[in-house]
Amino acid sequence: xxLSKVPLEKNQSxxxxxxxxxFFLAGAEYAVEIKQVEEINRLLNITRxxxxxxxxEGVINLRGNIIPVINLHKKFNLSGQEFDPQTRIIVxxxxxxxxxxxxxxxxxxxxxxxxxxxADTQFFSPINAxxxxxxxxxxxxxIIVLDLLKLLNKEIN
Amino acid sequence: xxxxxxxxxxxxxxxSREHIRTLNSRLLQLEKNPQETSGLNEIFxxxxxxxxxxxxxxxxxxxxxxxxxENLLAELKEGKMQVTSRAIDxxxxxxxxxxxxxxDIAGGKKPHEDNADLIHALETIRSAQAETAAGTTQHAExxxxxxxxxxxxxAHGMIYNDYDITILKEALSRxxxxxxxxxxxxxxxxxxxxxxxxxxxxxxxxxxxxxxxPSAQELxxxxxxxxxxxxxxxxxxxxxxxxxxxxxxxxxxxxxxxxDPSELTVTEPVIKAGPQSxxxxxxxxxxxxxxxxxxxxxxxVDIEKLDLLMNLVGELVMHKGxxxxxxxxxxxxxxxxAIEQIDRITSDLQSVVMKVRMVPIEQVFNRFPRMxxxxxxxxxxxxxxxxxxxxxxxxxxxxxEIGDPLLHLLRNAIDHGLELPQQRLSLQxxxxxxxxxxxxxxxxxxxxxxxxDGAGINPDKVRERAIESGLLGIREAEQLSDEEIIKxxxxxxxxxxxxxxxxxxxxxxxxxxxxxxxxLSGEIIVNSKPGYGSxxxxxxxxxxxxxxxxxxxxxxxxxxxxxxxxxxxxxxSARDIKVIQGQEFITLRGxxxxxxxxxxxxxxxxxxxxxxxxxxVVVHKGSKQVGLVVDTLIGQQEIVIKSLGKILDGIPxxxxxxxxxxGSVCLILDVATLF
Numbered sequence: 001x002x003l004s005k006v007p008l009e010k011n012q013s014x015x016x017x018x019x020x021x022x023f024f025l026a027g028a029e030y031a032v033e034i035k036q037v038e039e040i041n042r043l044l045n046i047t048r049x050x051x052x053x054x055x056x057e058g059v060i061n062l063r064g065n066i067i068p069v070i071n072l073h074k075k076f077n078l079s080g081q082e083f084d085p086q087t088r089i090i091v092x093x094x095x096x097x098x099x100x101x102x103x104x105x106x107x108x109x110x111x112x113x114x115x116x117x118x119a120d121t122q123f124f125s126p127i128n129a130x131x132x133x134x135x136x137x138x139x140x141x142x143i144i145v146l147d148l149l150k151l152l153n154k155e156i157n
Numbered sequence: 158x159x160x161x162x163x164x165x166x167x168x169x170x171x172x173s174r175e176h177i178r179t180l181n182s183r184l185l186q187l188e189k190n191p192q193e194t195s196g197l198n199e200i201f202x203x204x205x206x207x208x209x210x211x212x213x214x215x216x217x218x219x220x221x222x223x224x225x226x227e228n229l230l231a232e233l234k235e236g237k238m239q240v241t242s243r244a245i246d247x248x249x250x251x252x253x254x255x256x257x258x259x260x261d262i263a264g265g266k267k268p269h270e271d272n273a274d275l276i277h278a279l280e281t282i283r284s285a286q287a288e289t290a291a292g293t294t295q296h297a298e299x300x301x302x303x304x305x306x307x308x309x310x311x312a313h314g315m316i317y318n319d320y321d322i323t324i325l326k327e328a329l330s331r332x333x334x335x336x337x338x339x340x341x342x343x344x345x346x347x348x349x350x351x352x353x354x355x356x357x358x359x360x361x362x363x364x365x366x367x368x369x370x371p372s373a374q375e376l377x378x379x380x381x382x383x384x385x386x387x388x389x390x391x392x393x394x395x396x397x398x399x400x401x402x403x404x405x406x407x408x409x410x411x412x413x414x415x416x417d418p419s420e421l422t423v424t425e426p427v428i429k430a431g432p433q434s435x436x437x438x439x440x441x442x443x444x445x446x447x448x449x450x451x452x453x454x455x456x457x458v459d460i461e462k463l464d465l466l467m468n469l470v471g472e473l474v475m476h477k478g479x480x481x482x483x484x485x486x487x488x489x490x491x492x493x494x495a496i497e498q499i500d501r502i503t504s505d506l507q508s509v510v511m512k513v514r515m516v517p518i519e520q521v522f523n524r525f526p527r528m529x530x531x532x533x534x535x536x537x538x539x540x541x542x543x544x545x546x547x548x549x550x551x552x553x554x555x556x557x558e559i560g561d562p563l564l565h566l567l568r569n570a571i572d573h574g575l576e577l578p579q580q581r582l583s584l585q586x587x588x589x590x591x592x593x594x595x596x597x598x599x600x601x602x603x604x605x606x607x608x609x610d611g612a613g614i615n616p617d618k619v620r621e622r623a624i625e626s627g628l629l630g631i632r633e634a635e636q637l638s639d640e641e642i643i644k645x646x647x648x649x650x651x652x653x654x655x656x657x658x659x660x661x662x663x664x665x666x667x668x669x670x671x672x673x674x675x676x677l678s679g680e681i682i683v684n685s686k687p688g689y690g691s692x693x694x695x696x697x698x699x700x701x702x703x704x705x706x707x708x709x710x711x712x713x714x715x716x717x718x719x720x721x722x723x724x725x726x727x728x729x730s731a732r733d734i735k736v737i738q739g740q741e742f743i744t745l746r747g748x749x750x751x752x753x754x755x756x757x758x759x760x761x762x763x764x765x766x767x768x769x770x771x772x773x774v775v776v777h778k779g780s781k782q783v784g785l786v787v788d789t790l791i792g793q794q795e796i797v798i799k800s801l802g803k804i805l806d807g808i809p810x811x812x813x814x815x816x817x818x819x820g821s822v823c824l825i826l827d828v829a830t831l832f
Contacts, residue, residue, distance in 0.1 A: 050808075059814060068804045
């Protein structure tokens with residue numbers, strides 16, 4: 001897997017870059033800034049929390065800390081998800097907030113040029129536009145960059 | 158001079174709050190006993206210290222107000238003025254203002270500055286009473302340097318080691334000016350460490366301090382009497398540096414001379430305890446006999462760090478459990494022995510961490526005497542207020558939460574419990590209402606009591622009110638005993654305007670008090686006898702971080718139920734269950750107990766397993782008892798509560814989580830919100 005294939009389509013001089021973790025959800029590619037990621041883990045033993053919203057899969061114990069796990073399939077009404085050996089949880093730490101998301105597969109860690117992220121959310125997106133920071137076209141791939149701080153903040157309110 | 162005051166701000170805030178507490182409590186004593194003026198010395202000293210600290214820190218308004226307070230206090234102290242209730246009122250008002258200003262400073266705001274009203278009041282009362290005011294202002298100028306100009310030849314306790322001597326000789330050989338300086342600080346100077354800091358700063362503009370006596374660390378902590386010595390190396394002329402020192406207020410250069418190379422011999426440390434230095438120290442102590450309170454060494458620690466420590470200890474315990482399993486699995490005796498040691502250490506560690514989180518309830522209690530006094534005065538009542546067991550320790554988290562409920566109970570007692578003096582006399586009671594606040598340990602709990610000898614709660618009025626508000630039917634109300642009726646004051650919606658005059662407070666009901674205490678896993682009960690007063694008894698767990706819990710399972714899930722909610726556990730037969738209108742019941746020792754299936758409460762599907770033996774955990778929510786049907790009882794366990802975090806905060810029925818021995822997460826049920 002190539003790490004930093006900086007596309008030089010528009011700018012000859014490389015601009016500000018950001019490192020992201022790319023993952024799959026229901027066939028589409030998403031990215032989250034690596035600064036927001038604490039770690040990537042195999043699916044741990046999840047304890048269900050009764051009366052929690054349905055997309056909260058439960059809580060896990062991560063080295064003595066209790067962390068809620070959000071099922072993005074359910075959160076964004078994506079097609080059903082089956083946990084398989086490729087399923088991962090991405091543990092996020094944004095400001096003081098700790099939470100984890102379940103993803104189908106983590107594919108790679110790459111550098112994106114910030115200039116290349118198009119903040120246009122008019123394009124078709126299977127998920128709620130509010131938590132999308134923008135999208136990036138790379139060759140024939142389309143990567144949707146998420147702003148998960150917004151997602152978590154919405155959970156608190 | 159630019160000086161980084163932030164370093165000292167915390168110290169300043171902490172110390173000034175301490176002085177405000179002293180002022181408040183001593184002034185209350187004085188008010189009770191105006192003839193007993195010995196307390197005035199301490200009041201005066203606290204005010205004086207506050208003034209000194211404030212001006213050092215540059216809080217002029219604070220210093221100014223305390224300065225005027227001091228003037229009044231000086232006259233009271235010297236008997237030039239009588240201690241009147243007017244004077245005390247004004248002083249209390251000043252203390253309140255100081256508190257506001259200090260809170261402002263703590264909050265990063267510019268402190269309240271306009272104190273002209275209070276200063277005017279202070280001056281008026283002074284000029285009204287004291288014609289002999291001449292000379293008293295001198296007192297305000299007490300912050301003058303009174304250190305005797307000690308002769309330069311005074312033997313000094315500078316002790317050199319080999320290293321120092323090498324440096325000094327090197328400096329001398331290079332032609333640097335090596336000076337011995339003896340610097341005096343006014344003995345009554347506040348925050349000596351700041352003075353030292355300023356001296357060092359002044360010197361280090363053009364040279365270097367290479368050695369001090371006492372040590373730099375002791376100086377930094379203000380641990381010296383009225384002077385200190387240092388060796389200073391600079392290039393060329395000293396005069397500028399010395400002039401800078403003499404510009405610092407409350408600091409004076411007592412003497413200086415060039416260091417004579419012949420002085421430079423290694424001195425044996427024994428000399429430190431020699432007659433010269435110790436005699437000097439003793440002298441100082443004699444002058445200020447009451448200043449030598451034993452210094453307690455404390456560190457202020459962020460509560461989050463303690464939580465983290467607690468988490469780590471919890472994890473250690475968990476991993477110890479895994480080691481134990483390995484030891485058993487492979488039958489390794491040596492490992493088991495080692496684990497036993499670790500076991501002891503971890504449980505000690507756990508209890509130490511718990512103790513670190515404990516603080517005396519004094520912190521909460523201390524604000525009450527003032528409140529009681531003010532409220533009594535406002536209501537024209539006379540109150541003798543007693544506090545017992547201030548040293549009782551409670552977990553920090555409980556301390557933070559318990560203040561408001563107690564405040565409310567005390568207000569109630571004064572406002573509605575205690576009668577007016579005339580009324581009391583006609584009832585053959587002591588003129589002063591007796592109000593008690595007590596705290597004590599009992600086993601794993603702390604009991605706090607608020608007792609008054611006032612009018613008590615009138616059950617008939619409560620009964621009336623309960624019927625009016627529809628809380629009880631007429632027949633029901635009449636069947637209940639007086640004791641049961643009195644408990645109704647804790648029901649929500651009970652305290653409305655009409656009852657307020659009799660039992661409840663100002664808009665905040667007793668139900669709030671009760672729910673707050675229950676939120677702390679505590680209980681509150683009331684005993685009251687009309688005409689004789691009321692006793693409110695609060696029972697609190699020592700800590701909220703570790704609790705006893707009953708572990709149960711339902712299907713594949715394990716839950717913890719806090720033992721404070723559990724009355725008993727029992728096993729019943731399926732045939733004993735009766736169904737009335739879809740609700741399951743059993744009869745337990747003659748009384749009807751509604752049953753709730755835990756699997757339904759935690760949204761688990763029904764199973765069609767049929768066993769005849771059914772486990773029931775009898776829990777209570779307020780006065781209501783319910784039997785929770787569970788699959789199995791694991792037993793009682795001490796658990797460390799963890800929060801589910803912001804995202805899952807406030808989910809009904811769940812109070813938090815614990816990490817089980819195997820590392821999985823189990824949820825703690827919150828009985829109060831479960832059903």
